[in-house]
Amino acid sequence: MTQLVTSSGHERAVAALQRSYEAIPPGVPVRLAKRTSNLFRFREPSNAPGLDVSGIDRVLSVDPERRTADVQGMTTYEDLVDATLPHGLMPSVVPQLKTITLGGAVTGLGIESSSFRAGLPHESVVELDVLTGDGRVVTATRDGEHADLFRGFPNSYGTLGYAVRLRIELAPVKPYVRLRHLPFDDAVKCAEALREISESGQYDGEPVDFVDGTVFAPTDLYITIGTFAETAPYTSDYTGQGIYYRSIQQRSVDFLTIRDYLWRWDTDWFWCSGALGVQHPLVRKVWPDQAKRSDVYRRLVALDRRWQASARLDRWRGRPPREDVIQDIEVPVERLPEFLEFFHREVGMSPVWLCPLAARESWPLYPLEPGRPYVNVGFWGTVPLPPGRIPEHHNRLIERKVTQLAGHKSLYSTAFYSREEFWRHYDGETYRRLKGAYDPGGRLLDLYEKCVRGR
Ligand SMILES: Cc1cc2nc3c(=O)[nH]c(=O)nc-3n(C[C@H](O)[C@H](O)[C@H](O)COP(=O)(O)OP(=O)(O)OC[C@H]3O[C@@H](n4cnc5c(N)ncnc54)[C@H](O)[C@@H]3O)c2cc1C
Numbered sequence: 255m256t257q258l259v260t261s262s263g264h265e266r267a268v269a270a271l272q273r274s275y276e277a278i279p280p281g282v283p284v285r286l287a288k289r290t291s292n293l294f295r296f297r298e299p300s301n302a303p304g305l306d307v308s309g310i311d312r313v314l315s316v317d318p319e320r321r322t323a324d325v326q327g328m329t330t331y332e333d334l335v336d337a338t339l340p341h342g343l344m345p346s347v348v349p350q351l352k353t354i355t356l357g358g359a360v361t362g363l364g365i366e367s368s369s370f371r372a373g374l375p376h377e378s379v380v381e382l383d384v385l386t387g388d389g390r391v392v393t394a395t396r397d398g399e400h401a402d403l404f405r406g407f408p409n410s411y412g413t414l415g416y417a418v419r420l421r422i423e424l425a426p427v428k429p430y431v432r433l434r435h436l437p438f439d440d441a442v443k444c445a446e447a448l449r450e451i452s453e454s455g456q457y458d459g460e461p462v463d464f465v466d467g468t469v470f471a472p473t474d475l476y477i478t479i480g481t482f483a484e485t486a487p488y489t490s491d492y493t494g495q496g497i498y499y500r501s502i503q504q505r506s507v508d509f510l511t512i513r514d515y516l517w518r519w520d521t522d523w524f525w526c527s528g529a530l531g532v533q534h535p536l537v538r539k540v541w542p543d544q545a546k547r548s549d550v551y552r553r554l555v556a557l558d559r560r561w562q563a564s565a566r567l568d569r570w571r572g573r574p575p576r577e578d579v580i581q582d583i584e585v586p587v588e589r590l591p592e593f594l595e596f597f598h599r600e601v602g603m604s605p606v607w608l609c610p611l612a613a614r615e616s617w618p619l620y621p622l623e624p625g626r627p628y629v630n631v632g633f634w635g636t637v638p639l640p641p642g643r644i645p646e647h648h649n650r651l652i653e654r655k656v657t658q659l660a661g662h663k664s665l666y667s668t669a670f671y672s673r674e675e676f677w678r679h680y681d682g683e684t685y686r687r688l689k690g691a692y693d694p695g696g697r698l699l700d701l702y703e704k705c706v707r708g709r
Contacts, residue, residue, distance in 0.1 A: 267309030387693020
């Protein structure tokens, strides 16, 4: 069972965090000093002291009666899930990568296969304590004194302040999840089925608890629906030699324990472990199971970036430079076929992940229309840059297409908007008001500088 932190321990940790914040010299950018990250904007390593968040990475309490948990801001979902599952509960939305933290998913947006009914992780936050840019710790709730911060925190990426404690809603689980992988041969039918299943919460007369999808090719698409089960005739294991995403094409029905379901994508970082050779049978055999994790792969990718190993190898082999195309975007469900057609034609990378969602409420810095069905499309890989094209050619095309389709783009990776366009998409007016109220001295970076200029 996960070790919990006491409330006095938490108070001491918050006081230490405030001292660490005050100790960062004025003018030095504030950076989190933590071992893991799921950002895909790589920066040069810095010798400047970071904000020491090591004391705020634990669960405070789980209340099975009220179905809530009090959690420190830098707690990973892996630890959080370990604390809630013994009570038969899970956070309403559990992002797929084990080291995503609760604070990171709320400030930087997360999504998963329960998002069609539960929205995004920030929508199940009841209250949050924030260390603001001006050094205060304030409690923000939906309708309290800091309601404006509560609403503006999602998609602020730590530029208004850092979440130090969050109270979140939990949802009941059953021990197993029964999966059905439904094949489609065209995107229009697939989008229509995603919409119907998400809106009705049913498929074939049975309740649906989870929905996501995988596109292997323009005529090879799958929707995977998950339904809680008290018992299972067998359970599959994709944490060793088996590879979850391949099973989608190979079987129509499957059973996983709830824990394995929640982490089904982490073992192979969706499919991205393939780029490191981990899906080759021989490499897979010798690669330790405990190192088949997204954070291990991300560290290896960060090292590769730093030393430019793959880029040098490509040059040496006379191959064109490759462009990282790593993004999550959302489009209204009826525009999904158009986006996929564009993506197959212009980028040509597969597989692609689909996840339906509907926001429960409106959140100014990431304005999805509440109740409207959207689909998140995730793609994480590299493609060759065609000769004569400017760097980031594909990423720029994608950004423009998403705008054309009335969609939105997550900001954990690269972005290229002009300042004016960026603030049109992400509500510059509200952001400026919040920045003035919670970080008047500009101690933290500005959202545009951080997410587009990559500072
Ligand atoms: C390849 C890839 C795939 C992804 N796929 C998914 C997905 O399918 N589902 C999903 O849910 N998410 C996905 N994400 C996005 C991920 O949820 C966000 O990047 C999230 O912000 C990462 O959280 P982290 O805790 O790792 O934060 P970090 O990567 O450490 O930081 C992210 C940002 O949040 C800020 N931050 C971190 N903690 C806090 C805090 N406590 N308070 C305020 N600000 C904070 C940091 O300053 C930084 O700007 C994906 C990311 C990548 C790179």
